[in-house]
Amino acid sequence: MLAHTGHHSAAETIELTRHAARAGADFVVVINPYYPPASDDGLYEWFAHVCGSVEVGVWLFDTSYSGVALPDGLIARLATIENVVGIKVGRLHGRYLELLGRFGHQILVCSPHEETWLENMRDHGQRVYMSSAAPYLYQTPAWRPMREYTTLALHGDFARAEEVAATLDPVRAAARKWLRGGPRPTDNIAPIKAWAGLAGLSGGPARPPLPTLTPRQLTELAADLAAAGLPAG
Helix, strand or coil, rough: CCEEECCCHHHHHHHHHHHHHHHHHHHHEEEEECCCCCCHHHHHHHHHHHHHHCCEEEEEEHHHCCCCCHHHHHHHHHHHCCCEEEEEEEEHHHHHHHHHHHHHCCEEEECCHHHHHHHHHHHHCCCCCCCCCCCCCCCCCCCCCCHHHHHHCCCCHHHEEEEEEECHHHHHHHHHHHHHHCCCCCHHHHHHHHHHHHHHCCCCCCCCCCCCCCCCHHHHHHHHHHHHHCCCC
C-alpha cells in the first residue's frame, strides 16, 4: 500500500509517514517543502532528515503543485538515500522520459498520466502505475477498462490492450475538459471531487480557499460523464 504523506513541515511529514506505516503502508510519496523557497542543499537536508526518521520506502514527487522543479542534480543526490525508492513525475511526458533514462536503473521512475500508461508499459518496461485519480474516476464497478488493458499489457497482449484502451477516449475527452484546464495546478481539485461524488464516491466540496463547482457546472459535468459512458453512481 502507498500513501501520500507530504507536508512542507518536516515534523508533520514524519508524523504522517509514521501514521501511514502503522496503518499498513509499505511506501509513501513525499512532496518537497513548498514554503519557504529552499536551495538544493536545503532540500537535500530536508529529505535526508525525513527519510532518516522513518522506516518505509519513500517516493519523491516532482510536480508543479510544489512550485519547485526538482533538478537532475538534486534527484541524483536524493536517489542515494537508502530508502528513496522512486520518483513520481507529475509533469509532461518528455520530462518523465528524461528522468527514466537517467535514473531508471537506480530508482523507479513513474508517471501518473493514464493517457501514456499503455505506452509506458509497452515501450519503457513500466510495471508500476503511480497514484492518480484515473483508476477510480475513469471506471465503474461494472466497467473497468483501465484494469483490463493493464492486465492485457502486463501479459504481453498489446494489440488487445490497445483496443480496450481506445474505449476510454470519450472519458479522456471529458477529463481534458474538466481536469486539465485553469491557470493554476489546483484548479482541477474541485472537478475531481465533484466527479468522484457523481460516481458515488465520497467527493464533497473543495476546502476554502479552493473554489467548488457551481450548480450549473455540476449539471454540465454530470451530462458530460453520462455522454462518455459514466452514469452517476
